[in-house]
Amino acid sequence: xxxxxxxxxxIGAGPLGLATAGALAARGRRVRVVNRSGKMPIxxxxxxxxADAADPDEARRVCTGAAVVYHCANPPYARWxxxxxxxxxxxxxxxxxxxxxxxxxENLYMYGAVDGPIHEGLPYAAHTRKGKLRARLAxxxxxxxxxxxxxxxxxxxSDFFGPHVxxxxxxxxxxxxxxxxxxxxxxxRLDLPHTFTYIEDFGQALATLGERxxxxxxxxxxxxxxTVTQGEFVELIAAELGxxxxxxxxxxxxxxxGGLFVPEARESVEMMYQFERPFVVDSSKYARAFGEAxxxxxxxxxxxxxxxxxx
Numbered sequence: 001x002x003x004x005x006x007x008x009x010x011i012g013a014g015p016l017g018l019a020t021a022g023a024l025a026a027r028g029r030r031v032r033v034v035n036r037s038g039k040m041p042i043x044x045x046x047x048x049x050x051a052d053a054a055d056p057d058e059a060r061r062v063c064t065g066a067a068v069v070y071h072c073a074n075p076p077y078a079r080w081x082x083x084x085x086x087x088x089x090x091x092x093x094x095x096x097x098x099x100x101x102x103x104x105x106e107n108l109y110m111y112g113a114v115d116g117p118i119h120e121g122l123p124y125a126a127h128t129r130k131g132k133l134r135a136r137l138a139x140x141x142x143x144x145x146x147x148x149x150x151x152x153x154x155x156x157x158s159d160f161f162g163p164h165v166x167x168x169x170x171x172x173x174x175x176x177x178x179x180x181x182x183x184x185x186x187x188x189r190l191d192l193p194h195t196f197t198y199i200e201d202f203g204q205a206l207a208t209l210g211e212r213x214x215x216x217x218x219x220x221x222x223x224x225x226x227t228v229t230q231g232e233f234v235e236l237i238a239a240e241l242g243x244x245x246x247x248x249x250x251x252x253x254x255x256x257x258g259g260l261f262v263p264e265a266r267e268s269v270e271m272m273y274q275f276e277r278p279f280v281v282d283s284s285k286y287a288r289a290f291g292e293a294x295x296x297x298x299x300x301x302x303x304x305x306x307x308x309x310x311x
Contacts, residue, residue, distance in 0.1 A: 005030055008210065009066040009100070011053045011091055012073030013040035015164040016105050016157075019203025020070050021046050027207060034062045035073075041164070054087040059094035066100040068210040077167075078263035080130055088137050096150040102141070103210045105202065106156045106219070108281065110135035113273045117282040118195075120156075120219050128270040138219065145217050153209040154219040155202070158281050159274075162199035162300065163307040167264070169275070170196055170233065174247075175308045178237050183246040187268075188275025190231035190249045195224050195281035198300035208290055215290075221283040223294035230275070236298055240305045249275075 006029065010021045013035035022043055024031045031046045038050030051058040053073055063069050071091045075083035088104075095102040109131040110124040124135035138154060145152035161170040174184040205222035209215040228236070231247060238245040250258075252272050258265035287293060295303075 006067035007032060007065050008068045008070065009034065009063050010070045010072055011059075011062075012071070013042070013048075014072065014074065015160065015162065015166075015168075015199045016202055016206075017070070017072035018042065018164050019162070019199045020072055020105070020206045021203075022200070023203040023207040024210075029207075032062065032066075053094075054083065054090050056090045056093055059090040060097050063091075063094040063098045063100060066095070066098045068101045068103060069095040069098065070206055070210065071102060071104040072206070076263075078267050080267075081133055084133060084137060088141065092141065092144055092150055096144070101151045101153070101210060101216070103206050103215075104138075104141055104152065104154045105206055106134060106138060106154055108156055108158055108221075109133075109271065110138055113277065117280045118221070119282040120221060120285055130267070130271065142217065142219075151216045153215040153217070155206045155209050155222050156219055157197035157202045157205075157222045158195045158224060158279070160197040160199045160202055162304050165199050165304075170230075174234070175237070175304060178234070178241065178245045179305070179308055181243075183248050184234055184237070186230050186234070186247060186249050186275075187255075188230075188249055188251065188272055190234070190247060191229055192275075192278050193227045194230050194233075194275065194279045195227040196233065196297075197222060197224050197281075198295050198297075198304075200303075201225075201294045201300075204292070205286065208292060212290065220286045220289075221281055223283050223286060223292055224281055225294045225297035225300055227280050228297065233297075233301075236301045237305065239298075240302050 008029045010017045010033045021033045025043045034049045051062045053059045112125040126132045141152050159169045166172045177184045234247040255269045
């Protein structure tokens with residue numbers, strides 16, 4: 001990929017924003033990453049900017065001159081309903097004013113409980129508050145595209161893991177205890193298949209969606225490594241460490257108890273269905289269109305363990 005001077009603005013410096021910025025920088029893009037403080041662990045040559053992207057004026061300011069804007073920001077989990085609609089509206093407007101493409105990083109909540117592989121052709125049948133909100137936001141973004149306001153592409157990932165990923169279902173509650181010889185804590189059942197997304201693959205996919213005109217106006221499931229059970233996922237961590245790793249699954253009762261003290265746990269209870277039944281994601285549409293494959297799971301776990309071990 002040849003370098004150019006087009007500005008790529010990444011809103012959000014969480015794991016997905018950082019992975020997207022890294023993928024763009026590796027492709028020779030000029031990259032600006034935005035969060036509230038302007039402080040973040042970004043690659044050399046990437047610009048950091050401070051702004052409240054939920055403020056329309058601030059969002060327009062940091063997106064001025066952008067060729068592509070990447071919406072990788074999330075409000076605190078317990079404040080989604082109050083803050084997410086305004087945040088996305090401000091970013092949509094900022095991209096529209098800049099004349100930029102808008103690439104949005106989403107999850108899979110909008111589909112609800114699905115029997116069989118989860119693919120892009122499924123209806124939005126969410127039964128949870130956060131799932132219905134995700135469906136509404138996706139509909140609004142694609143409606144803006146159809147109306148000619150802003151060119152939009154959406155990339156959707158499953159529960160992710162990898163460098164900088166802490167709060168995920170396979171974040172610090174899994175990798176930190178594993179490295180310390182303690183019991184890894186997962187959600188729900190350990191014997192059911194569950195597709196996980198490697199965060200660096202997610203970032204690469206959003207960078208590709210920002211490049212390809214045929215991505216516009218659609219949602220895409222980003223490449224995922226092979227699906228295994230959560231128990232097998234932990235076994236791969238153990239194989240990388242060269243020693244056994246104990247694992248336990250936390251059910252709804254324990255999540256409700258934890259929710260008495262931790263708002264994020266309370267908000268996670270309604271999403272437990274994802275870990276109480278098979279959760280298999282189909283990303284073949286993306287593979288057919290763009291020819292990109294996910295990092296093999298064993299390699300992704302190796303890199304993730306190395307990152308945690310470096311802290």
